[in-house]
Amino acid sequence: xxxxxxxxxxxxxxxxxxxxxxxxxxxxxxxxxxxxxxxxxxxxxxxxxxxxxxxxxxxxxxxxxxxxxxxxxxxxxxxxxxxxxxxxxxxxxxxxxxxxxxxxxxxxxxxxxxxxxxxxxxxxxxxxxxxxxxxxxxxxxxxxxxxxxxxxxxxxxxxxxxxxxxxxxxxxxxxxxxxxxxxxxxxxxxxxxxxxxxxxxxxxxxxxxxxxxxxxxxxxxxxxxxxxxxxxxxxxxxxxxxxxxxxxxxxxxxxxxxxxxxxxxxxxxxxxxxxxxxxxxxxxxxxxxxxxxxxxxxxxxxxxxxxxxxxxxxxxxxxxxxxxxxxxxxxxxxxxxxxxxxxxxxxxxxxxxxxxxxxxxxxxxxxxxxxxxxxxxxxxxxxxxxxxxxxxxxxxxxxxxxxxxxxxxxxxxxxxxxxxxxxxxxxxxxxxxxxxxxxxxxxxxxxxx
Numbered sequence: 083x084x085x086x087x088x089x090x091x092x093x094x095x096x097x098x099x100x101x102x103x104x105x106x107x108x109x110x111x112x113x114x115x116x117x118x119x120x121x122x123x124x125x126x127x128x129x130x131x132x133x134x135x136x137x138x139x140x141x142x143x144x145x146x147x148x149x150x151x152x153x154x155x156x157x158x159x160x161x162x163x164x165x166x167x168x169x170x171x172x173x174x175x176x177x178x179x180x181x182x183x184x185x186x187x188x189x190x191x192x193x194x195x196x197x198x199x200x201x202x203x204x205x206x207x208x209x210x211x212x213x214x215x216x217x218x219x220x221x222x223x224x225x226x227x228x229x230x231x232x233x234x235x236x237x238x239x240x241x242x243x244x245x246x247x248x249x250x251x252x253x254x255x256x257x258x259x260x261x262x263x264x265x266x267x268x269x270x271x272x273x274x275x276x277x278x279x280x281x282x283x284x285x286x287x288x289x290x291x292x293x294x295x296x297x298x299x300x301x302x303x304x305x306x307x308x309x310x311x312x313x314x315x316x317x318x319x320x321x322x323x324x325x326x327x328x329x330x331x332x333x334x335x336x337x338x339x340x341x342x343x344x345x346x347x348x349x350x351x352x353x354x355x356x357x358x359x360x361x362x363x364x365x366x367x368x369x370x371x372x373x374x375x376x377x378x379x380x381x382x383x384x385x386x387x388x389x390x391x392x393x394x395x396x397x398x399x400x401x402x403x404x405x406x407x408x409x410x411x412x413x414x415x416x417x418x419x420x421x422x423x424x425x426x427x428x429x430x431x432x433x434x435x436x437x438x439x440x441x442x443x444x445x446x447x448x449x450x451x452x453x454x455x456x457x458x459x460x461x462x463x464x465x466x467x468x469x470x471x472x473x474x475x476x477x478x479x480x481x482x483x484x485x486x487x488x489x490x491x492x493x494x495x496x497x498x499x500x501x502x503x504x505x506x507x508x509x510x511x512x513x514x515x516x517x518x519x520x521x522x523x524x525x526x527x528x529x530x531x
Contacts (some may be wrong), residue, residue, distance in 0.1 A: 102132035256436035295433030346489035
């Protein structure tokens with residue numbers, strides 16, 4: 083813990099962002115546009131740290147024919163400011179594809195195309211980010227007995243830098259979730275590893291893949307592996323009778339509206355649980371109906387032709403994974419009979435989802451000032467700021483990990499543009515930018531951006 087003494091004059095950012103995925107790229111864009119409007123005297127100063135060497139968003143799942151599950155209008159800015167120069171349409175214009183996209187008559191771009199849009203947008207604000215920097219710690223800085231700032235320490239190779247801030251925006255995303263006791267290896271993959279590892283199989287003539295999971299990623303993995311390796315079997319294992327279609331109907335999609343965040347936030351806990359139960363099928367363990375139909379059509383065709391390569395092992399779950407030489411033995415147990423069977427495969431792909439990163443994990447001593455609810459979850463205010471005691475004046479904002487307070491859009495693109503605008507408004511309106519703390523040269527030992 084540091085103490086601000088008379089004569090200390092470090093450069094103090096209004097905001098430091100941890101992570102530079104789509105959410106914090108949108109945050110940087112909102113800051114850039116705000117600063118262009120208000121001028122230098124009222125500008126919000128910011129810097130972001132990203133541990134990846136360059137922008138990347140689920141690169142392992144950028145399958146060539148996979149499409150987005152949200153409209154292109156839910157990009158990084160449009161719902162906040164349709165006139166922004168950072169919209170997906172402006173991106174298309176810059177790439178010379180605007181008319182082609184319009185003629186395509188499709189609201190849902192290819193995922194690889196939307197990733198290229200994210201990269202394009204991130205490049206426009208890359209003066210705010212340090213790539214290849216892993217945040218090691220967040221330390222409280224005392225002023226007049228309260229935590230007025232935080233010092234963020236980040237490492238790049240052997241170099242360590244420290245930046246001080248009045249506010250922190252945590253956007254560290256999600257971590258791949260593996261079944262308990264199962265580790266990722268060269269033959270046991272999480273679906274996020276798919277494209278990074280699949281090329282190593284070229285020329286090895288694999289005979290069987292096992293894909294575990296019932297969601298969109300699982301179904302995409304099944305279709306992709308079946309197409310790429312035309313002599314291999316692909317066995318899909320899930321606990322349902324079949325893939326369930328995503329409810330993307332017009333009324334159900336209102337769960338992703340900005341107004342729905344207000345309603346969810348103010349709802350009693352029992353109503354929040356009911357809303358999640360009612361509308362979980364808009365996002366969780368569901369698959370686009372077109373992909374379901376394609377897979378069923380393919381499986382039926384193979385039955386007719388007597389050359390089955392697609393196998394759907396339903397009402398079952400994976401209960402064991404064991405590597406044996408250049409193969410993997412997957413134990414599958416029927417949920418109806420309890421009978422076990424073993425599938426010998428070249429690769430087991432676990433499309434078992436993601437878990438949110440513990441939001442207070444990096445905060446060190448700062449975390450003890452943050453409040454939790456009766457279930458141990460972080461308390462978050464409507465403006466996405468963590469509720470804290472009076473000894474912490476530095477704002478800690480979350481981009482993700484707020485599903486229990488703000489609803490299903492917590493880590494989704496649907497509300498990103500609106501969310502970053504609300505966070506920025508909160509930072510400005512709370513008056514945490516103190517005119518007496520004009521940025522000055524850093525004290526010795528504190529790195530400049």
